[in-house]
Structure formats: C-alpha cells, structure tokens
Amino acid sequence: MKKLFKRTAGRTPARSAAAVGLAVALAVPATAAVAVAPVAAIPPGLSCDTGKHAIDDYTGYALCRNNGSTTQTFWVHLVCGWSPDVDGEHVTLRPGASGQSTAHCAGLGTGIGEIHVRP
Incomplete structure (x- = not known):
C-alpha cells in the first residue's frame, strides 16, 4: 500500500496541522479576540443620559427628555x-x-x- 503522507521530523500529519493551527491562533493579537457590540442608538426625539449608580455597579439607569412633538415610551435595558x-x-x-x-x-x-435605551 502506498503512503499518502510523508513523515517529516517525527510528526504525523495531524500533529503538523495542529501545530500550524496553534501558531496561527497565537499570532492573532489579544485585542482582536475581544469584540465589543456597538451601543444601540437612542430612539428619535429622545435625548438620554445613561449610566451606573454611583455606589452600585449592578444598578443602571436611563434619564431621558422627550424633545419630539408626540408622546413616547422608553425603558432601560441592561446587559448583565x-x-x-x-x-x-x-x-x-x-x-x-x-x-x-x-x-x-x-x-x-x-x-x-452595556446600557441601552429601548423604545
């Protein structure tokens, strides 16, 4: 039976592929692996300030003003x-x-x- 793969330096083809994959993964900068979702836009007609409570990192708020000409409903959405x-x-x-x-x-x-304002 004819060999399909040539052995090099004592490594099997699977080990060689794994070594190449590991080298490629390690070459990616650490900052590239962290993805930050874009913050959702504030609904039209509202101007809002969002933030965390001054002494409680688990409580968030959205303080909004309706600058439009119609009644609007909103709420804060926290990604926890x-x-x-x-x-x-x-x-x-x-x-x-x-x-x-x-x-x-x-x-x-x-x-x-994350803190979002939802309409």
Whole structure:
C-alpha cells in the first residue's frame, strides 16, 4: 500500500496541522479576540443620559427628555454579563417632559456590561 503522507521530523500529519493551527491562533493579537457590540442608538426625539449608580455597579439607569412633538415610551435595558439581561420600568413622556427608568442586574454576575435605551 502506498503512503499518502510523508513523515517529516517525527510528526504525523495531524500533529503538523495542529501545530500550524496553534501558531496561527497565537499570532492573532489579544485585542482582536475581544469584540465589543456597538451601543444601540437612542430612539428619535429622545435625548438620554445613561449610566451606573454611583455606589452600585449592578444598578443602571436611563434619564431621558422627550424633545419630539408626540408622546413616547422608553425603558432601560441592561446587559448583565453572566446573569440574565434585565429591563427597567416603561416610562411614558409627553413632549417636553423628562423621566427615568432604572434596572438592577442580579448579584451573581459580573455587573453591567452595556446600557441601552429601548423604545
């Protein structure tokens, strides 16, 4: 029976392929492996500030003002790392009014990863 692969330096073809794959994986910079999702756009007509509570990294908020000409509803959405994501209370604003929605991630996770405002 004829050999399909030539042995080189004591390595089998599978080991050679694994070594090449490992070398390619290690050549990728560490920063390239971390992907950050883009932050969702704030709904039109609202101007919002978002953030974490000053002394609690598990509580986030969205403080919004309705600059539009129609009534709008919004809520804060927290991406909570290892814990399930959570939504804050729905807040309805008349034109010119301001309001705040807050939410709290479970203590089992790593805290808030992202804060979004949802319409």
